[in-house]
Amino acid sequence: MKKTVFSAMRPTGKLHLGHLVGALHNWLKLQEEYTCLFCIVDWHAYMGEYEYSRDIQDNIFEMAVDWLACGIDPEKSIIFVQSQVPEHLILHMIFSCVTPLGWLERNPTYKEQLREIKTRDLQTYGFLGYPVLQAADILLYKANAVPIGEDQLPHIELTREIGRRFNHLYKKEFFHDAEALLTETPRLLGLDGRKMSKSYQNAVNLSDSPENIKSKIKNMFTDPKRIRLSDPGHPEECNVYSYYSVFAPEKKEDVYQWCTKAQKGCTECKMIFAEALIKHLAPIQQKRKEFEGNKARVQETLNDGQTRAQRIARETLHEVREIIFG
Numbered sequence: 001m002k003k004t005v006f007s008a009m010r011p012t013g014k015l016h017l018g019h020l021v022g023a024l025h026n027w028l029k030l031q032e033e034y035t036c037l038f039c040i041v042d043w044h045a046y047m048g049e050y051e052y053s054r055d056i057q058d059n060i061f062e063m064a065v066d067w068l069a070c071g072i073d074p075e076k077s078i079i080f081v082q083s084q085v086p087e088h089l090i091l092h093m094i095f096s097c098v099t100p101l102g103w104l105e106r107n108p109t110y111k112e113q114l115r116e117i118k119t120r121d122l123q124t125y126g127f128l129g130y131p132v133l134q135a136a137d138i139l140l141y142k143a144n145a146v147p148i149g150e151d152q153l154p155h156i157e158l159t160r161e162i163g164r165r166f167n168h169l170y171k172k173e174f175f176h177d178a179e180a181l182l183t184e185t186p187r188l189l190g191l192d193g194r195k196m197s198k199s200y201q202n203a204v205n206l207s208d209s210p211e212n213i214k215s216k217i218k219n220m221f222t223d224p225k226r227i228r229l230s231d232p233g234h235p236e237e238c239n240v241y242s243y244y245s246v247f248a249p250e251k252k253e254d255v256y257q258w259c260t261k262a263q264k265g266c267t268e269c270k271m272i273f274a275e276a277l278i279k280h281l282a283p284i285q286q287k288r289k290e291f292e293g294n295k296a297r298v299q300e301t302l303n304d305g306q307t308r309a310q311r312i313a314r315e316t317l318h319e320v321r322e323i324i325f326g
């Protein structure tokens with residue numbers, strides 16, 4: 001029996017290079033080894049974006065297209081939309097009743113988001129329960145593992161605590177601790193050197209046209225110490241060089257040479273990188289076009305994913321009801 005992995009993304013906008021190297025590359029490996037459930041968590045998107053909910057539907061389709069174009073394979077993995085499996089909300093409701101308020105109020109991510117995000121009103125009952133829905137997502141499928149980065153460890157710990165509390169209350173070892181699959185992903189900053197984020201508009205999207213990619217890369221921040229063309233650069237301090245490392249590692253040696261010896265200027269270096277990136281994304285964009293043009297096939301994939309996910313979810317929920325109500 002293969003172990004089960006659950007992973008998710010919120011459909012809040014176009015996928016960018018950060019998603020590709022931070023999650024999708026890893027998912028491609030995981031789907032060879034595990035039974036993977038890849039979920040488009042639209043209720044989670046709604047919790048934070050309830051004022052702009054009209055976009056969520058389009059974003060779901062775009063996200064499914066991006067996943068498929070990147071090679072997430074519905075023959076190997078279950079690809080589905082959270083809101084199409086209502087059992088997520090039922091288990092969320094049950095967990096909401098057993099989760100102490102203090103656990104949620106103390107959650108560092110919750111506190112940070114309330115502090116940092118000023119463009120949306122997140123002081124809602126629903127948003128406080130965001131990690132409770134995450135726990136429901138994971139435990140509904142009795143997932144053995146969840147791929148996460150170091151910064152998400154508190155989330156998985158809360159999922160474990162909620163599962164353990166349920167077990168303790170009903171005196172049954174039903175939910176097991178999900179393991180955190182800590183994944184080392186290359187750190188890719190945004191084009192301006194800040195954290196890559198949709199809200200900073202500092203990312204290359206997987207769907208960007210070659211012209212758009214060129215213009216974004218042209219404006220990328222480089223080594224701040226290299227002011228004149230004749231100044232030798234410091235590649236290890238340059239964001240463009242770190243992009244070369246991820247998307248065109250075969251060119252790294254040349255870049256190092258021309259940069260440290262001031263043989264090429266930054267604009268030329270960036271344009272060479274833009275061409276390499278366009279080439280790297282070409283197969284994904286080609287597949288993107290095919291899926292975009294075949295909405296019925298994408299919808300079929302999501303419907304099939306719903307059926308397969310719901311089969312597992314219903315069984316778990318049936319057992320949960322038996323445990324609670326006898």
Ligand code: SF4
Pocket residue numbers: 222223226233234235238239240241255258259260264265266267269270
């Ligand atoms: Fe960065 Fe390339 Fe300029 Fe060197 S030449 S500082 S690697 S953009």
